[in-house]
Amino acid sequence: MSGPRRLRIAGGTVHDPANGVDGEVRDVCVEDGRIVATLPADAPTLDVRGMVVMAGGVDMHAHIASSAVNQGRRLLAAERAADPAPAPALDDGEPLPRSGTGGTLPTTFTTGYRYAGLGYTTVFDAAVAPLFARSTHAELDDTPIIDAGGFILMGNDEYLFRLIDAGERERARDYAGWLLGAAGGYAIKVVNPGGVERWKSGGRNVAALDDPVGSSRVTPRAILETLADAANALELPHAAHVHCNNLGVPGNVATTLESMRAVAGRRCHFTHLQYHSYGGSAGGAWRSGARELAEYVNAHPEVSADVGQVMFGPATTLTADAPVEYLLHKSSGRRWTNVDVELETGCGIVPYSYKERAAVAALQWAVGLELFLLAADPWRMLLSTDHPNGGSFQSYPELIRLLMDRAYRDEQLKRVNPKLLAGSALADGLAREYTLNEIAIVTRAGPARQLGLRTKGHLGVGADADVTVYARSENVATMFATPRFVLKGGTLVVEEGALRRAPAGRRLHVRPAYDPAVERGVERFFDAYATVSFANYPVRGLRDAPMPAGRGAPPAREFTAGALAERHHDVAPRTESSRDAAPGGAGGGG
Numbered sequence: 001m002s003g004p005r006r007l008r009i010a011g012g013t014v015h016d017p018a019n020g021v022d023g024e025v026r027d028v029c030v031e032d033g034r035i036v037a038t039l040p041a042d043a044p045t046l047d048v049r050g051m052v053v054m055a056g057g058v059d060m061h062a063h064i065a066s067s068a069v070n071q072g073r074r075l076l077a078a079e080r081a082a083d084p085a086p087a088p089a090l091d092d093g094e095p096l097p098r099s100g101t102g103g104t105l106p107t108t109f110t111t112g113y114r115y116a117g118l119g120y121t122t123v124f125d126a127a128v129a130p131l132f133a134r135s136t137h138a139e140l141d142d143t144p145i146i147d148a149g150g151f152i153l154m155g156n157d158e159y160l161f162r163l164i165d166a167g168e169r170e171r172a173r174d175y176a177g178w179l180l181g182a183a184g185g186y187a188i189k190v191v192n193p194g195g196v197e198r199w200k201s202g203g204r205n206v207a208a209l210d211d212p213v214g215s216s217r218v219t220p221r222a223i224l225e226t227l228a229d230a231a232n233a234l235e236l237p238h239a240a241h242v243h244c245n246n247l248g249v250p251g252n253v254a255t256t257l258e259s260m261r262a263v264a265g266r267r268c269h270f271t272h273l274q275y276h277s278y279g280g281s282a283g284g285a286w287r288s289g290a291r292e293l294a295e296y297v298n299a300h301p302e303v304s305a306d307v308g309q310v311m312f313g314p315a316t317t318l319t320a321d322a323p324v325e326y327l328l329h330k331s332s333g334r335r336w337t338n339v340d341v342e343l344e345t346g347c348g349i350v351p352y353s354y355k356e357r358a359a360v361a362a363l364q365w366a367v368g369l370e371l372f373l374l375a376a377d378p379w380r381m382l383l384s385t386d387h388p389n390g391g392s393f394q395s396y397p398e399l400i401r402l403l404m405d406r407a408y409r410d411e412q413l414k415r416v417n418p419k420l421l422a423g424s425a426l427a428d429g430l431a432r433e434y435t436l437n438e439i440a441i442v443t444r445a446g447p448a449r450q451l452g453l454r455t456k457g458h459l460g461v462g463a464d465a466d467v468t469v470y471a472r473s474e475n476v477a478t479m480f481a482t483p484r485f486v487l488k489g490g491t492l493v494v495e496e497g498a499l500r501r502a503p504a505g506r507r508l509h510v511r512p513a514y515d516p517a518v519e520r521g522v523e524r525f526f527d528a529y530a531t532v533s534f535a536n537y538p539v540r541g542l543r544d545a546p547m548p549a550g551r552g553a554p555p556a557r558e559f560t561a562g563a564l565a566e567r568h569h570d571v572a573p574r575t576e577s578s579r580d581a582a583p584g585g586a587g588g589g590g
């Protein structure tokens with residue numbers, strides 16, 4: 001059902017920055033789902049002369065499969081009804097093609113089809129409450145084509161807070177390891193550390209890194225340090241994935257910088273940085289703080305980030321940062337859903353729309369573009385819209401056009417409300433235009449590297465045969481919106497621009513080693529406080545094996561500037577198939 005076992009993708013212009021290939025005309029050879037060096041002359045050939053060839057896209061931060069996403073789908077029935085998605089005409093009857101609905105939170109099948117239709121083959125859900133991890137895995141089982149995993153929310157976890165309060169940082173690391181395995185997660189997620197728990201408990205959101213959360217020893221700073229260290233000590237493929245305190249508040253650039261300094265020298269990923277890059281002050285006017293943050297990130301190779309670009313049009317704000325959604329509901333008057341998750345986290349949802357003529361939305365749009373255009377190292381400032389928060393993943397092609405085409409960008413800039421743009425780098429004029437190679441970095445090679453996915457995001461020998469072929473167009477948004485061919489694991493899923501096959505994707509998850517002694521305390525805690533028994537809590541029967549330990553990016557101590565520069569040249573493709581080492585498991589993805 002997957003088409004030819006071998007395929008020569010012949011004569012395309014290849015952009016494969018992880019392997020130092022920048023626009024060379026060459027063949028890409030595929031055999032049994034992997035990239036190989038050569039094929040016999042009589043192997044089937046796909047003629048892509050004149051077209052652009054890249055690895056499949058890797059989305060490191062989106063919301064596509066969680067209890068929160070399902071809540072959002074329920075809230076947005078009208079939006080989804082307005083975007084029916086008929087079942088595609090697939091070549092194979094298996095699995096059965098399915099209809100669905102779109103909008104900002106498409107149904108599971110439509111999510112898989114539409115990502116693949118954009119040339120994306122790997123996607124992570126960035127906010128999974130461990131208690132509801134079953135929902136995430138069930139939804140991902142129902143989302144075709146893409147390889148996928150989830151980040152596990154830990155920044156407002158009651159048991160973790162007890163360990164921090166008791167000064168048990170090592171036990172906290174073991175707890176994080178246990179929780180990741182129990183939830184079938186891929187990485188540690190930290191959302192508004194401490195703030196959600198405090199707000200949920202009837203208090204005010206935290207405002208500063210040393211605000212106490214129940215105890216003076218439990219602070220946003222202590223939570224950040226504990227979880228950033230845990231990710232590194234557990235040798236997870238991805239760093240702790242941090243959504244800072246004070247999201248969306250004027251003046252929050254100070255909090256973001258202080259959070260970065262709190263974990264300085266340690267590998268750490270700061271997500272949707274755009275929402276955390278505002279200057280000004282709580283009572284005063286907003287302004288862009290993108291320059292300060294870009295400078296910090298540029299100077300600190302241990303830091304990676306994704307942008308969380310705002311795109312004009314409909315969006316759905318959906319986050320574990322429940323107090324933020326309460327404020328947005330109050331200030332916008334829009335509908336609001338809040339879901340507290342016992343002992344673990346929260347969740348808030350507010351449907352939204354970013355308007356060009358709205359001053360704050362225009363500032364957010366500009367700040368995101370500034371972060372992209374001021375980033376010295378595109379490997380560490382990666383593309384996201386925090387789908388569906390800043391806009392749908394379907395707006396990525398438009399975002400790519402804004403990055404690649406200055407004339408178009410400047411034209412758009414003239415249409416937006418300039419009220420808060422004084423002193424903004426974008427308003428002052430940014431000439432930079434991303435190259436195709438830089439786009440390949442921010443949409444696949446870079447996310448794969450930061451996620452520690454050794455067989456994703458590149459086209460070297462041994463990589464997964466996830467390949468996207470674009471036909472050139474005057475308008476790069478058109479080019480990126482409708483790839484001509486997409487291969488997923490060697491299967492041609494898109495042919496001549498139409499979805500043709502929809503194989504199941506793989507689950508990417510980890511099961512780090514930890515001291516099992518931690519489980520005794522957790523079990524007592526469950527007996528006393530949880531509505532779920534300890535024995536029933538872990539997810540079981542995931543359809544792919546976990547990624548083996550220690551296979552990810554190098555640990556934090558290697559992150560000196562020199563080592564980083566070296567790593568960028570350390571591009572030798574893997575020669576052995578990692579499938580041997582990682583049965584079914586994520587070839588680097590885990």
Ligand SMILES: [Zn+2]
Nearest residue numbers: 061062126386
């Ligand atoms: Zn997010």
